[in-house]
Amino acid sequence: MRFIGNKEKLVEWIYSKIQEKEIKGKRFFDFFAGTSNVGRFFKTKDYQVVSSDLLYFSYVLQKAYIENNEIPKFEKLLQSIKIQSKTLFASELDLVYGYLNNLQGVDGFVYKNYTPEGTKNLEQPRMYFIDENGKKIDAIRQKIEEWKIENLINENEYFILLTVLIESVPFYANILGVYAAFKKDWDVRALKKLELKPIKLLQNEQKNYAFNQNSVELLDKFEFDIIYLDPPYNQRQYAPNYHLLETIAKYDSPEIKGVSGMRNYEKQKSVFCNRDKGLIELEKILQSKNYKHLLLSYNNEGIMPQDKISKLMKKYGDLELVEYDYLRFKSNNNGQAKNKKYIKEQLYILTK
Numbered sequence: 112m113r114f115i116g117n118k119e120k121l122v123e124w125i126y127s128k129i130q131e132k133e134i135k136g137k138r139f140f141d142f143f144a145g146t147s148n149v150g151r152f153f154k155t156k157d158y159q160v161v162s163s164d165l166l167y168f169s170y171v172l173q174k175a176y177i178e179n180n181e182i183p184k185f186e187k188l189l190q191s192i193k194i195q196s197k198t199l200f201a202s203e204l205d206l207v208y209g210y211l212n213n214l215q216g217v218d219g220f221v222y223k224n225y226t227p228e229g230t231k232n233l234e235q236p237r238m239y240f241i242d243e244n245g246k247k248i249d250a251i252r253q254k255i256e257e258w259k260i261e262n263l264i265n266e267n268e269y270f271i272l273l274t275v276l277i278e279s280v281p282f283y284a285n286i287l288g289v290y291a292a293f294k295k296d297w298d299v300r301a302l303k304k305l306e307l308k309p310i311k312l313l314q315n316e317q318k319n320y321a322f323n324q325n326s327v328e329l330l331d332k333f334e335f336d337i338i339y340l341d342p343p344y345n346q347r348q349y350a351p352n353y354h355l356l357e358t359i360a361k362y363d364s365p366e367i368k369g370v371s372g373m374r375n376y377e378k379q380k381s382v383f384c385n386r387d388k389g390l391i392e393l394e395k396i397l398q399s400k401n402y403k404h405l406l407l408s409y410n411n412e413g414i415m416p417q418d419k420i421s422k423l424m425k426k427y428g429d430l431e432l433v434e435y436d437y438l439r440f441k442s443n444n445n446g447q448a449k450n451k452k453y454i455k456e457q458l459y460i461l462t463k
């Protein structure tokens with residue numbers, strides 16, 4: 112998934128540093144989970160993963176990919192719904208996608224608030240999804256909720272289906288990368304008929320946990336061998352940039368405002384989007400008794416200065432800073448042209 116700060120491409124490198132430094136212990140805290148890609152990687156290495164994020168849609172992904180250790184069978188559901196075509200070798204999950212992909216669209220919250228036809232009375236109608244895809248998202252989201260209420264799917268199956276939807280929506284969203292604004296002309300990808308995309312679930316031998324809260328509150332609840340920190344690195348809050356994924360995940364018909372139809376995100380603001388508050392919070396984490404090693408991903412453009420981070424961390428143990436030149440496509444001010452730019456990705460490794 113396209114997500115600011117997604118570490119999918121860096122996680123192997125992070126792991127190689129853990130191995131080089133011979134950091135032992137399998138209890139891993141993915142403190143700023145986001146897409147859950149870091150937690151997923153460590154789950155495949157048989158770590159016990161605890162993860163959390165302020166965003167609910169991140170929690171949905173964590174429940175399916177991190178906490179869930181089962182291969183879903185959808186037993187009750189498949190007894191109750193009629194499946195059209197039973198392809199040889201199709202998994203139970205494939206059968207359920209197939210069913211959801213064939214639903215008739217409905218005029219729900221997404222259609223009414225984020226498509227041109229649904230918002231035609233606004234001065235500037237919203238163009239996040241074409242009308243047909245907006246209706247399709249509503250139909251799929253409502254069906255998943257209906258199955259949960261009717262007890263036809265269990266908790267794991269519910270979060271897996273929500274994950275399938277959340278992972279598919281970005282392929283059809285008419286945006287430049289984040290949901291704070293929609294494009295004023297149609298991107299070709301947004302014009303395609305929405306189809307749910309397969310996802311890859313993971314199993315390991317551990318009991319893993321997912322949370323939707325400020326991760327600082329979890330520091331007293333577990334003991335960790337490794338805490339991995341990947342905080343926001345500039346003033347941009349995450350919640351407004353991903354408001355639509357949040358609304359589709361919660362489907363709570365929120366009050367929305369402005370040209371982009373944004374939900375309130377007062378309770379989801381991160382202090383790491385502020386230099387001084389971020390440093391104070393970082394020290395709170397460092398003071399915890401419940402970890403052995405702490406890894407912080409940051410970069411040379413972050414709002415917390417390198418010298419301040421290093422000085423703070425050195426108070427709590429041995430510190431090493433490793434860097435990696437990373438090619439990033441950076442939007443210019445009006446978000447149009449993209450320039451290639453090397454950013455120094457940094458990994459602070461603290462051992463108590």
Ligand SMILES: C[S@@+](CC[C@H](N)C(=O)[O-])C[C@H]1O[C@@H](n2cnc3c(N)ncnc32)[C@H](O)[C@@H]1O
Pocket residue numbers: 114115116117118119142143144145146147148149163164165166169324325326327341342343344349350380381382383
């Ligand atoms: C740089 S992103 C993490 C990206 C993630 N490592 C990945 O690979 O997708 C930062 C994340 O931290 C979350 N966040 C910010 N402050 C938080 C806090 N105090 N507790 C939990 N999550 C927080 C944001 O919502 C955002 O998803």
